[in-house]
Amino acid sequence: MIPQSSSLGSETHDLPSIASPQQHSNASARVASPILTPPVLPQNGFFINDEASELDWIFQDVRGEYLDAVGVPADCMLPDPMDFGLLGLDPQRQCLNAQEPAASYQLTGDPQESWLLDRPISASQPLDLPELGSKNVQLIAGSYVQLERITDSDRAKMQRSIMHFLERPIWTPVSLVTFPSKEKLDLCIDLFFAKFHLVISFIHRPTFNPTAVSEVLVLAIASIGARFTYLDGAAAFANAMAELARRLLLSMGQKDTRVTRSESYMTAQLLLGIYGYSSGDKSWFNYSEASRCSLVRTAKHAGLFQDQPRTAASSGDSTETRWMAWVAAERRRRLGWAIYEFDASVSFLHNERPAFSTGDMALSLPCDVARWEAHSAHSWKALCPWTQPDGELVKFRTAARSLFDASLAESVQLSDGQHLYIVVVTLARFLWSIKELQVSPLMDVVPENWPLIEHKGNLLDKLDQYLVSPYTARASETDRNIQCVAGRALIIHTSHLYGSSDLMDWLPAMLRSSGSNQAAKERMMRWGSEDRQRLRKVVYHSAQILAICRDFPFNNPYEATYVFHAGAALWCAVTMLEAPILESATNEDATSLFLDKNAAEGEADYSKVMQWIREDGNFNVGLYGVPVLGSRVSRLQVLEETVRVLQNLRVWDLSKAYANVLRQLIRSEGANPQI
Secondary structure, eight states, X not given: OOOOOGGGOOOOOOOOOOOOOOOOOOOOBOOOOOSSSOTTSOSSOBOOOSOOOOOGGGGTXXXXXXXXXXXXXXXXXXXXXXXXXXXXXXXXXXXXXXXXOGGGGOOSSSOGGGTTSXXXXXXXXXXXXXXXXXXXXXXXXXXXXOOOOOOHHHHHHHHHXXXXXXXXXXXXXXXXXXXXXXXXXXXXXXXXXXXXXXXSOOSOGGXXXXXXXXXXXXXXXXXXXXXTTOOTTHHHHHHHHHHHHHHHHHHHHHHOGGGGGBHHHHHHXXXXXXXXXXXXXXXXXXXXXXXXXXXXXXXXXXXXXXXXXXXXXXTTOOHHHHHHHHHHHHHHHHHHHHHHHHHHHHHHXXXXXXXXXXXXXXXXXXXXXXXXXXXXHHHHHHHSOSSOTTOOOOBHHHHHHHTTOHHHHXXXXXXXXXXXHHHHHHHHHHHXXXXXXXXXXXXXXXXXXXXXXXXXXXXXXXXXXXXXXXXXXXXXXXXXXXXHHHHHHHHHHHHHHHTSTTHHHHHHHHHHTTTOOHHHHHHHHHHHHHOHHHHHHHHHHHHHHHHHHHHOOOOOTTHHHHHHHHHHHHXXXXXXXXXXXXXXXXXXXXXXXXXXXXXXXXXXXXXXXXXXXXXXXXXXXXXXXXXXXXXXXXXXXXXXXXXHHHHTOOSSTHHHHHHHHHHHHHHHHHHOOOO
């Protein structure tokens, strides 16, 4: 579908100035059924709610040999209410638009999903079909509608089908002859913690004990860690281990639905979801998309997106006891945030509707990394604020409103890298929601004049305030902080692609057809002519994404998707930059300008880039591997450079699938250079 947007007008906004953002928190909470800690804590608890355009086509050349077709069905999508009052409108309009989320009215009680229902039937019970009426009942002759009657052979066929499909094992037998040795398992687990770094960590490494947690969680961790071993057959082994974990999850959930609310189950499901999107396997990709919705729904019903009541520590509790209680509460909070970030990132990057409503998020922001990663109870205690050991909790809703509400901005100072990352992910998610509203079939006929373009502009401007160049950060930050800064920058630059009208809606159609989709091609040309400044901004942000992923690769599961989007958007934009640039491309008086060069605000090169975006001008514009954007060979050079960057992202096979799509486009370009 190619959504209309020509009536939306120009969406050009000022370019970001690369500057540092403005300048936390935690609580001691009751032990929340920990699963990831040593045997000091109970091991198999459950979370109880104490308050109430698919991209799988990119795998066209990839064969999934390890997976069966069994997956978890997607649950109903949750609504995504927009709080337009946050986006800079006048107070009167805020009152008309803003409303309290349902999460504000939830009370303590039973788990949400069962308050209307009887207790579930145990999966271990045999399924005996009850008799419908007595054998001697007289049925009414005739029928209301004239349909073919069921015959005895039809009835027998139904019975045979039931017995055939339900009594036959779902999966073929599993061979564990080559199951890895304990040394190899230890290596995979070790590499998981050493190499797999997400901005929001949700497994507490100092207290994690692989011998005391659920086997399915160990399998999920080992499958990801195996990707970092670079041993022969690592990818195939990782896929097979992940498949074993997936089958265990399905079997466990079928035997007892309550286990789906356990911490180990949801943690393993989250890890496998991340794995599936990045594995490069079509079956795994589709499984992850289905399980994402299931995971969000289960976590919501388990109360994972609500803060637990805080209980005061007893004066007789030892430091070790207080630490373990704090770890359990913080780990629970971080798992909720990790699921939120997973859903928001995937929906944003893959242009899919989120499964989670931000109105349901009632968690406080996670604590600082230093306390979370403290190696012992006493090192944790030393990092706790003396005046307020539990920290000052910052609610998500308060933090989000502080971005636009001046009365809250001074009292809520966000400086922690995790908090800034959550803020950026949330703003990007809001941007996607506005894009979704713009393609509504009623958007151009409803009587209300919704200022959606103004909202997008406000969101993009706010996002730009949190943009820090990783080139600047590397001079004074640790690798962990640089990774956080780079991840934030990638989201912000990609947000500008999503904020460029309907670019990210027609772009997949162009790629799927290797540039031959006529309707998408026509829309592309109209899009390029509507706003030339917007076109140049897309070129700039795409070049920045390629530069960051080329110079700061951290083997993040989402890096390949950023590169793919940037390279594809740049390929389209170069097509439309071609005509005006050709006139000056060989002009010796033109100034050479490299859009992916590190240039801080105030430097001459940065000012030239801003001038080119605003006014065009006499510039020879290029980037690494593409000397002159707009030349006849630049389209091919853009694709080739994007493939080179993808080839260096070797841990996750999704990069190979993206590279295959671009290689096919390169072949199409070579055969038919005129698009």
